[in-house]
Amino acid sequence: MVERYQDRKFVVSNQEKCNGCGLCEYVCSMVNEKTFNPNKSRIRVTRLNLLTNVAVSCRKCVDPLCVASCPKNALSQEENTGIIRVNEHACTACGWCIGACSFGALNLHPDKKIVYVCNSCTDTDHKGDPQCVQWCPEKALQYVTAETLAQKARQKLVAQLLEPSENSEKPSDTQQSSQC
Amino acid sequence: MSAYAGKVLHVNLTSGQIRTEMLDERTVNLYLGGVGLGVNLLMEYSKPDRDAFDPDNPLIYCTGLLSGTLGSSGHGYAVVSKSPLTGGVCEGQVQSFFGSELKRAGYAAVVVKGKASELSYLWIDDDQVQIRSAQCFSGDSVRVVEQKLCDELDDFSVRVSGIGEAGEKLCRFATIVSDKCHVVSRGAGLGAVMGSKNLKAIVVRGTHDVNVANLGSFACFVKALYERDGALGISNSSSSSLLFRRLLELNSLSALATRNWGNSVFEGIKKLGDDYLTDRFVKKAVGCGACGVNCNSAVMVSAGSFKNEVALLNSDCVLSLGSLCGVDSFDAIVKAASLVNDYGMDVVSVGVVVAFAMDLYERGVITREQAGGVDLRFGNVDALLDLICKIGKGDGWLGKILAEGVAKAADAIGGEAVKYACHVKGLELPGYDLRALKNAALGFSVAFNGDARMRNGAELLDIAGGGVDRCKIESDMGSRLVEESQRYNVLDSLLICKLNPQVYTWKDLADYYLHVTGIEVAEEDLKLVGKRIETLVRLFNILEGKGIRDYDDLPYKIKFCPISDDVKEKGMVITDDELQLGIDSYYAASGWTADGIPTVDCLKQVGLGHLAYISENAIKAAQNREES
Numbered sequence: 001m002v003e004r005y006q007d008r009k010f011v012v013s014n015q016e017k018c019n020g021c022g023l024c025e026y027v028c029s030m031v032n033e034k035t036f037n038p039n040k041s042r043i044r045v046t047r048l049n050l051l052t053n054v055a056v057s058c059r060k061c062v063d064p065l066c067v068a069s070c071p072k073n074a075l076s077q078e079e080n081t082g083i084i085r086v087n088e089h090a091c092t093a094c095g096w097c098i099g100a101c102s103f104g105a106l107n108l109h110p111d112k113k114i115v116y117v118c119n120s121c122t123d124t125d126h127k128g129d130p131q132c133v134q135w136c137p138e139k140a141l142q143y144v145t146a147e148t149l150a151q152k153a154r155q156k157l158v159a160q161l162l163e164p165s166e167n168s169e170k171p172s173d174t175q176q177s178s179q180c
Numbered sequence: 181m182s183a184y185a186g187k188v189l190h191v192n193l194t195s196g197q198i199r200t201e202m203l204d205e206r207t208v209n210l211y212l213g214g215v216g217l218g219v220n221l222l223m224e225y226s227k228p229d230r231d232a233f234d235p236d237n238p239l240i241y242c243t244g245l246l247s248g249t250l251g252s253s254g255h256g257y258a259v260v261s262k263s264p265l266t267g268g269v270c271e272g273q274v275q276s277f278f279g280s281e282l283k284r285a286g287y288a289a290v291v292v293k294g295k296a297s298e299l300s301y302l303w304i305d306d307d308q309v310q311i312r313s314a315q316c317f318s319g320d321s322v323r324v325v326e327q328k329l330c331d332e333l334d335d336f337s338v339r340v341s342g343i344g345e346a347g348e349k350l351c352r353f354a355t356i357v358s359d360k361c362h363v364v365s366r367g368a369g370l371g372a373v374m375g376s377k378n379l380k381a382i383v384v385r386g387t388h389d390v391n392v393a394n395l396g397s398f399a400c401f402v403k404a405l406y407e408r409d410g411a412l413g414i415s416n417s418s419s420s421s422l423l424f425r426r427l428l429e430l431n432s433l434s435a436l437a438t439r440n441w442g443n444s445v446f447e448g449i450k451k452l453g454d455d456y457l458t459d460r461f462v463k464k465a466v467g468c469g470a471c472g473v474n475c476n477s478a479v480m481v482s483a484g485s486f487k488n489e490v491a492l493l494n495s496d497c498v499l500s501l502g503s504l505c506g507v508d509s510f511d512a513i514v515k516a517a518s519l520v521n522d523y524g525m526d527v528v529s530v531g532v533v534v535a536f537a538m539d540l541y542e543r544g545v546i547t548r549e550q551a552g553g554v555d556l557r558f559g560n561v562d563a564l565l566d567l568i569c570k571i572g573k574g575d576g577w578l579g580k581i582l583a584e585g586v587a588k589a590a591d592a593i594g595g596e597a598v599k600y601a602c603h604v605k606g607l608e609l610p611g612y613d614l615r616a617l618k619n620a621a622l623g624f625s626v627a628f629n630g631d632a633r634m635r636n637g638a639e640l641l642d643i644a645g646g647g648v649d650r651c652k653i654e655s656d657m658g659s660r661l662v663e664e665s666q667r668y669n670v671l672d673s674l675l676i677c678k679l680n681p682q683v684y685t686w687k688d689l690a691d692y693y694l695h696v697t698g699i700e701v702a703e704e705d706l707k708l709v710g711k712r713i714e715t716l717v718r719l720f721n722i723l724e725g726k727g728i729r730d731y732d733d734l735p736y737k738i739k740f741c742p743i744s745d746d747v748k749e750k751g752m753v754i755t756d757d758e759l760q761l762g763i764d765s766y767y768a769a770s771g772w773t774a775d776g777i778p779t780v781d782c783l784k785q786v787g788l789g790h791l792a793y794i795s796e797n798a799i800k801a802a803q804n805r806e807e808s
């Protein structure tokens with residue numbers, strides 16, 4: 001069955017919850033690579049400072065630039081899931097797709113000399129159930145559709161508008177210091 | 181062996197020589213890694229009677245069993261050296277990304293000796309190791325150094341462990357900071373040793389895999405631990421409650437050291453209380469590398485003169501920079517903690533030396549002129565911040581003298597000052613009022629580094645209750661503390677975080693070891709490792725002249741100044757008689773002589789028979805002292 005592109009799920013990180021601990025990277029390498037090595041993770045954490053952390057993996061874009069940019073046609077996208085597939089024989093690890101991706105979601109594999117990207121754990125025993133989401137101690141990771149994200153954003157906004165006093169004492173979430 | 185990095189990196193900063201050797205499996209079995217391995221290497225590579233700042237004093241970094249794996253609370257590294265404060269073993273650990281990165285680079289330990297001709301950093305890029313100039317980082321905080329190094333190396337994933345300005349200036353309680361702001365705890369002095377070697381930082385990029393013996397069973401075990409931790413309320417909980425619960429507990433027990441142990445309860449506690457802070461300051465619960473237990477709070481000041489100041493806070497920061505100095509302004513504590521972190525100092529020690537100076541100022545021992553024109557009253561926020569900067573930079577008479585640590589500062593000031601200096605063995609005492617926590621007092625006196633919280637957890641017994649009467653030193657406390665010190669040694673060697681040490685039973689530790697290494701180990705064998713490490717440390721301290729009974733002591737205020745507040749604990753004090761009885765029971769349970777010297781039988785039991793000469797010489801010296 002071909003799903004609608006709106007139904008594609010991807011892993012997102014809630015910036016307010018993610019504290020950049022990097023556990024997801026260890027889980028990903030364990031599940032997909034049978035070892036512990038964040039350099040082999042399909043999800044990557046950036047801990048910019050104490051308050052600004054986010055984990056990033058493939059967003060499963062429509063007409064993804066990574067696929068379009070590959071000079072060897074080594075990348076393709078599964079129509080139903082949106083997962084990017086890499087033809088290991090065709091990929092030359094030139095990294096053009098890495099530069100094309102706005103999210104830094106693709107990486108060069110340290111051993112295999114190809115690019116690799118989130119497969120939503122479909123190639124593992126946990127078929128289609130991303131384990132980073134299951135393990136995240138902060139429940140900061142979600143496996144959702146873009147529509148769900150939009151719904152949640154609207155719910156949050158409306159709640160804030162209707163209950164403005166709840167957060168008025170707290171400093172704004174958008175304020176960030178340049179410090180650690 | 182699975183999960184262990186196999187190499188020991190030796191660096192001599194004087195000659196520039198760099199070499200690696202393989203770690204033999206026997207050493208791993210005897211000491212596990214982490215602090216145990218570090219102490220073993222310290223014994224092997226240090227020379228007795230050399231000053232902590234002598235280039236020959238080795239600075240030793242060690243990784244642990246769980247570093248670089250999915251293991252809960254196990255991503256740390258340990259640093260071990262001879263302490264410039266106590267003259268004995270100094271050790272500290274931190275759960276942070278650096279330890280795992282160092283392990284992925286392939287190293288179980290890094291032993292640094294010598295002194296570089298100019299400020300330098302060590303760049304470990306897997307097998308490629310270089311000593312590079314760090315002149316351009318002089319005076320920078322580790323946070324800034326990390327940013328500059330990422331730019332210089334063009335890699336934002338490298339990990340940095342280094343010192344701030346205080347370490348460069350040889351402040352004796354300077355510590356080591358990694359991953360921007362995670363402090364090696366309680367490594368007061370390690371930063372100074374690093375500075376004495378002209379070593380600004382160790383920078384590492386490790387790309388190798390870390391494997392465990394049985395991936396499936398290991399993952400199940402770790403998942404179960406996370407779920408159990410969650411049920412115990414130490415994971416996924418608001419870290420602010422972890423943070424401030426301790427303050428409220430101590431205050432309710434009249435054990436919150438206030439104004440340099442002048443009071444035991446703090447009237448400003450309401451301003452530092454739990455809900456108040458959670459609502460106003462705590463922005464995020466922050467954990468360490470790959471750990472779901474968020475023990476630190478990232479706090480931000482929202483208004484006023486310190487607006488947008490951010491700091492990583494734990495209860496030590498509030499105890500030391502708050503009640504101990506009589507400060508009840510949380511804004512100021514955040515600013516002070518941020519400064520302390522930037523200078524790279526141990527926050528407990530900073531609080532104690534500032535409180536000491538304020539105490540002497542109010543008593544007229546230190547004049548306003550000597551304080552650089554600053555009004556050093558307790559509670560004066562400006563004075564606290566000013567003094568932190570002076571200590572960090574080693575500025576002025578007072579800044580220089582306090583940077584020597586409270587014990588040496590008291591000696592330098594002379595007169596009555598020594599009575600107001602609160603330290604154990606030379607290490608500043610955390611803001612616990614031990615007069616109302618008598619079993620903790622015993623724990624502190626016998627802790628080899630001077631801090632029971634790191635070495636035997638005696639304070640938890642008194643605070644948590646559990647059948648322990650905190651108003652007297654329990655008759656079985658000696659043997660309980662001996663077993664706890666062994667468990668702490670094993671935790672520190674496996675490098676499992678001691679945030680909540682009660683969580684990990686001996687069985688848990690044995691299970692962890694099995695899943696990671698594939699080797700079954702009996703709980704009794706692990707206890708023997710703990711005892712071996714404790715004994716080895718004692719021998720090291722004896723060689724340095726610090727492992728004798730005289731050093732297992734408590735500060736003057738704890739022994740001779742009863743609690744004066746109008747509380748039910750009023751009048752409580754630790755008498756010398758009860759302390760000595762407690763120490764007797766601890767020595768007896770350890771298999772040590774009445775002078776605190778491990779017997780030859782004790783050494784043989786833990787496999788240290790080849791070091792029997794140290795005990796024999798020390799016993800003879802003790803006999804000679806008695807005879808004379």
